[in-house]
Amino acid sequence: MSKECKNLHDELIEELEKLPYIHFKAHDYKDKVFHVTISSKKIQKIYNELWEYVNNIPCDFDCKFDNVSVFKWEDNTWKLYKEYLFI
Helix, strand or coil: CCCCHHHHHHHHHHHCCCCCCCCCCHHCCCCCEEEECCCCCCHHHHHHHHHHHHHCCCCCCCCCCEEEEEEEECCCEEEEEEEEECC
């Protein structure tokens, strides 16, 4: 994420914190790890239908990332299976 985007995010957090009914957990705060989830264990029953649907939508992402991490559901939690770093 760009420095400008990170600053905007942090400013938004600061403003939202002023609302008495909003409370952030550590993983949602300023130093959060930004990520994109492209799948979930909850889609197993509709995987084929979902796959056909998304493959009909043109995708052209204009973004940069420095890693891809693959997680595996084990012992009732997500555990890192493999990490690919782009340095």
